[in-house]
Amino acid sequence: MKNLIRLSKSCLSNLELDYISKVLSDEYLGIGSYVFDFEKLLSTYFGRRVTCVSSGTAALQLALQASGCRPGDEVLVQSLTYVASFQAITAAGAVPVACEINPSNLSISIDDAKSRLTPRTKYIMPVHYAGNPGDLDTVYSFASDFNLRVVEDAAHAFGSTYNNSLVGSNGDITCFSFDGIKNITCGEGGCIVFNSEAEHNLANDLRLLGVHRDSEQRLHGRRSWDFDVYQQGWRYHMSNLNAAIGIAQFQRFDHFSSKRKSLAQRYKLNLKSTSGLSLLDSDYVSHVPHIFPVILSPKSDRSSLIEFLTASGIQTGIHYKPNHLLSFFKSHYSLPVTEQLFPHLLTLPLHPDLSFDDIDFVCASLISALNEH
Numbered sequence: 173m174k175n176l177i178r179l180s181k182s183c184l185s186n187l188e189l190d191y192i193s194k195v196l197s198d199e200y201l202g203i204g205s206y207v208f209d210f211e212k213l214l215s216t217y218f219g220r221r222v223t224c225v226s227s228g229t230a231a232l233q234l235a236l237q238a239s240g241c242r243p244g245d246e247v248l249v250q251s252l253t254y255v256a257s258f259q260a261i262t263a264a265g266a267v268p269v270a271c272e273i274n275p276s277n278l279s280i281s282i283d284d285a286k287s288r289l290t291p292r293t294k295y296i297m298p299v300h301y302a303g304n305p306g307d308l309d310t311v312y313s314f315a316s317d318f319n320l321r322v323v324e325d326a327a328h329a330f331g332s333t334y335n336n337s338l339v340g341s342n343g344d345i346t347c348f349s350f351d352g353i354k355n356i357t358c359g360e361g362g363c364i365v366f367n368s369e370a371e372h373n374l375a376n377d378l379r380l381l382g383v384h385r386d387s388e389q390r391l392h393g394r395r396s397w398d399f400d401v402y403q404q405g406w407r408y409h410m411s412n413l414n415a416a417i418g419i420a421q422f423q424r425f426d427h428f429s430s431k432r433k434s435l436a437q438r439y440k441l442n443l444k445s446t447s448g449l450s451l452l453d454s455d456y457v458s459h460v461p462h463i464f465p466v467i468l469s470p471k472s473d474r475s476s477l478i479e480f481l482t483a484s485g486i487q488t489g490i491h492y493k494p495n496h497l498l499s500f501f502k503s504h505y506s507l508p509v510t511e512q513l514f515p516h517l518l519t520l521p522l523h524p525d526l527s528f529d530d531i532d533f534v535c536a537s538l539i540s541a542l543n544e545h
């Protein structure tokens with residue numbers, strides 16, 4: 173029996189263990205110096221202001237709230253995304269408006285988004301599916317034409333670039349996730365990258381129950397005991413334990429990034445002329461791939477393929493069930509491109525602890541399964 177090839181996983185080393193041990197021996201687990209150090213590393217990396225929070229979902233919610241999102245504001249977002257994007261929008265009191273995707277890279281379709289504009293449309297949330305930011309210039313020029321704010325869901329795209337600059341180093345607001353399987357992990361965590369200083373300061377308050385300037389006091393090792401609160405806040409700060417993992421992961425990111433890219437390039441090389449499936453559009457040089465989805469041809473039977481691969485010790489996934497088909501987010505209109513594509517999506521294993529041999533085995537198994545099913 174071969175070892176299980178996991179779809180995704182956390183990749184940990186003694187470095188994470190060392191830093192966690194330091195936090196434990198300090199006996200200071202809350203938001204403290206490790207969180208502020210991690211924020212400093214990230215601020216330097218992006219050249220922007222960064223607020224670390226407890227998850228990527230919390231990052232999206234606070235990005236909306238801190239930028240002045242009002243109840244009933246409409247947010248254009250592709251239906252084909254993790255339910256976190258939609259839940260963050262409703263948690264902020266806003267209304268997600270499900271949009272189509274471009275089939276070549278599964279980024280939001282601006283033509284479709286344009287047809288869904290109303291006087292209440294205030295935001296667009298492009299999702300950098302699989303690590304590919306798509307055509308961000310088109311997103312931003314659309315946003316500026318219609319006076320929309322942009323909150324980028326870059327949960328998949330830590331380390332990816334667009335026009336040779338890092339995703340998060342330009343634009344309006346960018347959110348990342350550091351959950352267990354993302355390009356870097358904190359265990360659980362996320363961050364918001366801001367252009368505006370005022371919005372950054374507000375998010376720093378909102379993550380600590382809205383306590384005015386508590387983040388700033390804590391940065392200097394103090395607390396505000398006599399404080400005020402101006403609006404609804406949340407318990408969404410990052411802990412030192414999670415930040416310690418994040419710092420170690422950030423220091424190892426060059427390795428993760430080049431490993432993810434070379435594994436995806438290997439998939440591309442092995443599968444590019446396989447009939448029965450097509451690949452997404454990416455060079456895997458400018459993008460750090462977070463997942464490796466393929467699009468099966470309509471004549472292959474996805475569930476028997478999954479069964480065959482599972483029996484060979486290969487885990488697969490489906491990213492994602494479209495949100496406009498979920499009871500809570502059901503739309504009154506259909507999205508034919510998304511609905512037609514979704515039944516044929518299949519995600520193959522991708523994480524930095526895989527080898528070229530693993531990728532070759534997955535590809536050989538997939539190809540033989542395609543010939544049978």
Ligand SMILES: *Cc1c(COP(=O)(O)O)cnc(C)c1O
Nearest residue numbers: 227228229254256327349350351
């Ligand atoms: C992971 C993810 C999120 C949310 O991040 P969490 O840290 O898990 O809350 C949001 N959007 C997308 C596309 C994701 O994959």
